[in-house]
Ligand SMILES: Nc1ncnc2c1ncn2[C@@H]1O[C@H](COP(=O)(O)OP(=O)(O)OP(=O)(O)O)[C@@H](O)[C@H]1O
């Protein structure tokens with residue numbers, strides 16, 4: 417989105433050139449109010465009829481308070497004095513007010529710069545990735561979905577070698593932000609205004625940079641916000657994010673909500689978790705039967721056994737009898753896992769040689785990572 421600070425009569429001529437969603441503000445005070453209510457906004461265009469001194473005072477303050485927000489200034493006449501003062505105040509570009517092509521270019525450059533400041537990658541218009549969507553699900557709570565999703569995403573990002581987006585679909589109780597020590601300033605709830613027209617720039621404005629190569633779409637934090645997110649927004653985001661990232665990993669709540677089904681529909685890979693106890697195994701069996709009933713393909717499925725070494729009186733034969741499909745990873749139990757969560761650093765980054773980290777890295781290597789050529793061939797996802 418863009419905020420255009422210009423009285424209504426002139427704003428009408430400029431808005432079409434800015435493309436996408438433009439919110440008009442008649443004054444700088446109104447612009448401040450709009451910015452305060454929208455933590456994901458990244459661009460303000462200040463029109464030629466706004467007083468220069470006021471515009472520069474506004475920009476200097478904004479540069480400190482919200483460094484990711486760019487200001488593009490329009491002026492009737494471009495002279496050296498205006499350009500020098502604007503530069504000193506932190507204006508990103510000054511454009512002649514009748515040069516609409518230059519305005520479009522300046523806005524695009526400013527958005528790119530904002531994306532770099534927030535650390536979230538913004539693809540170039542000519543660049544489209546064939547990202548793979550991986551949904552991690554378990555119908556019983558506490559099986560380790562978030563632990564696996566966060567660590568899998570960190571392994572896949574490989575310190576920035578690949579680009580990964582972790583999506584927290586546990587909309588009511590999501591804790592991806594806590595696990596990565598990421599502040600939830602931008603969350604999926606800020607995408608509500610984009611419903612029906614989510615694009616890469618919009619999706620990117622919702623993300624939080626967490627580690628090199630790893631961004632996250634965080635869950636809402638305010639009570640009641642989870643209920644405002646329609647499943648359609650999840651489908652739209654999961655249609656756009658794979659064009660921006662190599663991998664999109666989705667953490668889920670432990671219920672077959674319509675949001676989870678939207679994620680399953682958009683996924684190339686379903687990772688189904690269980691622990692070696694009867695309730696979790698029973699729920700996994702129900703999940704597998706449900707996925708069969710919904711006609712999802714078997715070959716996009718991986719079953720992962722978390723806390724696989726827990727001595728709880730069940731043999732591997734007992735477990736295999738219930739699961740009736742190949743278990744692709746055994747992740748051992750360790751108190752270092754909750755310790756890493758409390759530190760806000762995924763165990764695969766904190767202790768890469770730890771047996772838990774090695775089990776997750778092996779699973780990623782053998783069952784999740786795909787060659788770019790295969791990713792392109794698999795670009796058509798599974799739809800029921
Ligand atoms: N392999 C493991 N060894 C030890 N503790 C683990 C392991 N996996 C997960 N845990 C711990 O179990 C608890 C639940 O894990 P996690 O939050 O990942 O589960 P979840 O399935 O996402 O839960 P919820 O359904 O509440 O979202 C956490 O405290 C986590 O640290």
Ligand SMILES: [Mg+2]
Nearest residue numbers: 561562586591
């Ligand atoms: Mg969880």
